[in-house]
Amino acid sequence: MNFLEHVAKARVLAPAGIPVPRAVHCGTPEEAQAAFAELGPCMVKAQVPTGKRGKAGGIKPANTAEEARARAADILGMQIDGHPVGSVLLEEQARIAREFYAAILIDTVGRRPLVLFSTEGGMDIEEVAATRPDALRRHRVDLDSGFDAAAARAMLSGLDLSGAEEQVAGILVALYATSGRIDAELIEINPLALLADGRVVALDCKLTLDDSAAFRQTDLAGSAAEEPMTDLEREGAANGLKFIQLDGDVGVLANGAGLTMTTMDVISHCGGRPANFLEIGGEAYTKSEAALKLVLSNPGVKSLVVNFCGAFARTDVMAEGVVTAWKRLAPDIPVFFSIHGTGEDEAVRLVREGLGQEPFDLMEDAVQAAVDAAHSGAHPAAQSQASGGAAR
Incomplete structure (x- = not known):
C-alpha cells in the first residue's frame, strides 16, 4: 500500500x-x-504515489493567491509516472539551510529493519547512494535491542549537522518506532530540512505499508x-483476483x-x-x-504456462477447474503444464484426457516450451511432440 x-x-x-510544515490539501x-489566505507564500505540490515530482513539473512555488490558483490548475490533471494528479498539497514555503535524508526500510537480505541517513538529501539521493555509498549511513537494527537515542547518536557520530544533531536523532528514533507500529515497509523523508531558524522539518514523505x-x-x-489499473486489472479486482497486466x-x-513470481522469473531466464x-x-x-479469461483477454498473449505445486492445496482440484474452463472458452493458443504435489497423478490424468496435453516433468521445460511457442507460433501438439523425453 x-x-x-x-x-x-x-x-x-x-x-x-515529527515536525511538518503547515499545509492544506486541495x-x-x-x-x-x-488556501493561500491561510498559508501565504507556498509550494503547490502534486499528490501522486511516486517520486521525481519536481523534475516532472509537479511542484511549483506560488507567491500570490492568483498564482496558487494558476499553479494548481497547471498541475491538476498532469500525468506523473503514469499517475494522474487528482489533488495538490499547498505547503508553506520554508527557508532551507541544509537538506538531509532519512528513511526506515526492511533489509530483506539481513531480515531486519534498516535505518538510513545522509547529509546529502534532495532529489538525487539515488545517485548519491550509487556513486558515493559512504555518504549514506546505514544502521541495521538488532530486534532485541531496538533503536534508541543512544543508537541514533552513534549512527550520526562524526557528521556535521550544523547543531541539529539532537533534533535529527530524535526524528530517527520516532521514525523507527512508528515504522514498526504501522507495519511500514518504507518511511522516507527527503528532504529532512534544517531551516534557517534552526528547526528540522520533514518537507516530504514517502510511505509504503505491508499489504x-x-x-x-x-x-x-x-x-x-x-x-x-488497466481494464483487465479492474476486472480481476472485481472478481477477487490479484491480476497484474x-x-x-x-x-x-x-x-x-x-x-x-518464480514462473515469471524462469520465463525471463528462458528468453521470454x-x-x-x-x-x-x-x-x-x-x-x-x-482467471483464465483474464489471462487470455490480454491481446499480447501467444502461449500459456500453467504451473501447479500442491501441498495443502490439491493440484487435481485446480487442474479440474482449468480443464473445465479451457473447454468452455476454447482458446486457440498453445498451453503447457507443470504439475507436482498433492493430487498430482489425478491432475495429470485430467489434463491428459481432457485436453490431450502431456504435463512436463520439469517446470523449466514447460516454461521453455511456452517461450518457444510464443516466439514461433507453433501449435501445442507440435511442441509436446518436439519436447520428446522432457514430457511425461
Whole structure:
C-alpha cells in the first residue's frame, strides 16, 4: 500500500511528533486560491504515489493567491509516472539551510529493519547512494535491542549537522518506532530540512505499508492511494483476483504468489516475457474460468504456462477447474503444464484426457516450451511432440 504525501505527514509523521510544515490539501484551483489566505507564500505540490515530482513539473512555488490558483490548475490533471494528479498539497514555503535524508526500510537480505541517513538529501539521493555509498549511513537494527537515542547518536557520530544533531536523532528514533507500529515497509523523508531558524522539518514523505498487514492497520489502510489499473486489472479486482497486466507474450497461471513470481522469473531466464501476474491459490482456484479469461483477454498473449505445486492445496482440484474452463472458452493458443504435489497423478490424468496435453516433468521445460511457442507460433501438439523425453 502506497500513501500520498499529505496522508503520510498528517496521519503518520505529525502524530509521531515529527515536525511538518503547515499545509492544506486541495482538490481544485479554487480551493488552492482560498488556501493561500491561510498559508501565504507556498509550494503547490502534486499528490501522486511516486517520486521525481519536481523534475516532472509537479511542484511549483506560488507567491500570490492568483498564482496558487494558476499553479494548481497547471498541475491538476498532469500525468506523473503514469499517475494522474487528482489533488495538490499547498505547503508553506520554508527557508532551507541544509537538506538531509532519512528513511526506515526492511533489509530483506539481513531480515531486519534498516535505518538510513545522509547529509546529502534532495532529489538525487539515488545517485548519491550509487556513486558515493559512504555518504549514506546505514544502521541495521538488532530486534532485541531496538533503536534508541543512544543508537541514533552513534549512527550520526562524526557528521556535521550544523547543531541539529539532537533534533535529527530524535526524528530517527520516532521514525523507527512508528515504522514498526504501522507495519511500514518504507518511511522516507527527503528532504529532512534544517531551516534557517534552526528547526528540522520533514518537507516530504514517502510511505509504503505491508499489504498483508492491512487487517491490523484498517484505519490507515483506508487512506491508501489508488493505483492506476488497466481494464483487465479492474476486472480481476472485481472478481477477487490479484491480476497484474504486463507487456509480455507468455501468459502465466500458477498457484501461490511465490510460485507465480518464480514462473515469471524462469520465463525471463528462458528468453521470454511474462504477460501477467495471476495466482489462483487458496479459494481462488474456484475462479478458474474468470482467471483464465483474464489471462487470455490480454491481446499480447501467444502461449500459456500453467504451473501447479500442491501441498495443502490439491493440484487435481485446480487442474479440474482449468480443464473445465479451457473447454468452455476454447482458446486457440498453445498451453503447457507443470504439475507436482498433492493430487498430482489425478491432475495429470485430467489434463491428459481432457485436453490431450502431456504435463512436463520439469517446470523449466514447460516454461521453455511456452517461450518457444510464443516466439514461433507453433501449435501445442507440435511442441509436446518436439519436447520428446522432457514430457511425461
